[in-house]
Amino acid sequence: MGIEGKRVSDTELPGGPPGAWALEARGLGKRYRRGWALRDCSFRLPAGRICGLVGPNGAGKTTLLKLAAQQATATEGRLATFGVPAADSAALPRFAYLGQDKPLFKRFTVAETLRMGRELNPRWDGAEAERIVRAGDIPLDARIGTLSGGQHTRVAFALAFGKRPELLLLDEPMADLDPVARDEMSGLLMAEATERGTTVLMSSHVLTDLEDMCDHLLVVARGRLRLAGDVDTLVPAHTLVTGLAEDGRAPAALDAHTVIETRVQGRQFHALVRPAGELSDDWETAEPSMEEVLLAHLRAPDAPALLTGASDPDAEGNSAA
Numbered sequence: 001m002g003i004e005g006k007r008v009s010d011t012e013l014p015g016g017p018p019g020a021w022a023l024e025a026r027g028l029g030k031r032y033r034r035g036w037a038l039r040d041c042s043f044r045l046p047a048g049r050i051c052g053l054v055g056p057n058g059a060g061k062t063t064l065l066k067l068a069a070q071q072a073t074a075t076e077g078r079l080a081t082f083g084v085p086a087a088d089s090a091a092l093p094r095f096a097y098l099g100q101d102k103p104l105f106k107r108f109t110v111a112e113t114l115r116m117g118r119e120l121n122p123r124w125d126g127a128e129a130e131r132i133v134r135a136g137d138i139p140l141d142a143r144i145g146t147l148s149g150g151q152h153t154r155v156a157f158a159l160a161f162g163k164r165p166e167l168l169l170l171d172e173p174m175a176d177l178d179p180v181a182r183d184e185m186s187g188l189l190m191a192e193a194t195e196r197g198t199t200v201l202m203s204s205h206v207l208t209d210l211e212d213m214c215d216h217l218l219v220v221a222r223g224r225l226r227l228a229g230d231v232d233t234l235v236p237a238h239t240l241v242t243g244l245a246e247d248g249r250a251p252a253a254l255d256a257h258t259v260i261e262t263r264v265q266g267r268q269f270h271a272l273v274r275p276a277g278e279l280s281d282d283w284e285t286a287e288p289s290m291e292e293v294l295l296a297h298l299r300a301p302d303a304p305a306l307l308t309g310a311s312d313p314d315a316e317g318n319s320a321a
């Protein structure tokens with residue numbers, strides 16, 4: 001992708017065989033009649049990560065998930081799931097997709113829905129699917145059309161988990177769950193990832209959920225990838241800087257660094273930067289939280305992109321595939 005920002009060199013991940021990447025995109029783009037929903041998107045998502053997919057409304061998150069889930073076809077570029085082209089039928093048993101609308105047959109009962117899951121999926125884990133449904137006190141003989149929004153979501157989760165996928169693609173999965181169900185589902189997701197090595201790619205606007213759960217991030221804005229990498233390399237690549245403003249503006253010396261966002265309040269400026277060397281001793285510095293980094297990038301969608309470590313397929317030493 002046309003990255004003008006700097007890249008942080010890899011510290012942990014090797015180039016790895018193609019299967020090491022749950023997803024690998026190269027120059028991926030999707031154009032609808034109104035224009036490009038996603039463009040020039042290149043990244044790798046290492047297997048086993050819980051990845052938050054973040055971006056403003058209309059950024060291209062659902063489009064990316066749909067391309068990975070065979071719900072849409074790419075206009076340009078390539079996307080692979082565990083080294084298999086994402087549009088290939090061989091990729092089908094390896095992922096489960098929970099879209100925003102979570103379509104289920106309204107006339108089916110919950111039991112019939114789970115039975116359908118068993119018949120369609122060779123690796124079906126009926127005990128797990130039923131456990132998830134029962135934990136929400138949902139009667140197995142209830143028709144899907146009579147369930148509340150949150151109950152409907154729980155059954156959709158049960159279907160997705162029951163499939164025992166290697167990659168879970170979730171589009172704002174928690175949106176209509178109550179706080180207890182949210183907590184339970186996020187616990188399930190984390191258990192899946194740690195116990196089975198399941199990779200999760202999950203879009204959400206709830207930054208606190210992402211901060212609690214995710215160890216990896218993809219940030220998109222205006223159809224372009226803005227951030228990709230492990231939280232513990234992406235977040236420390238940024239610094240919060242506070243100091244005295246000069247003539248009501250952030251000091252010119254700040255321009256030596258990659259400035260994501262600046263604000264002036266009274267006599268002081270506050271900035272989030274990616275330091276390109278030593279920061280002035282005149283300024284106070286602090287490590288930002290993940291939420292602070294994400295909010296700054298959401299407010300500044302045109303900030304230079306950053307892909308850390310093995311996330312960047314075009315970085316030196318990462319171009320094995």
Ligand SMILES: Nc1ncnc2c1ncn2[C@@H]1O[C@H](COP(=O)(O)OP(=O)(O)OP(=O)(O)O)[C@@H](O)[C@H]1O
Nearest residue numbers: 032033034037055056057058059060061062063064
């Ligand atoms: N089927 C479609 N036909 C035409 N345009 C579409 C279609 N689906 C998405 N788009 C457009 O593509 C762009 C990206 O949409 P997408 O749904 O991927 O965004 P998003 O990041 O998931 O947004 P949100 O956070 O609001 O769910 C938007 O401008 C949207 O209007």
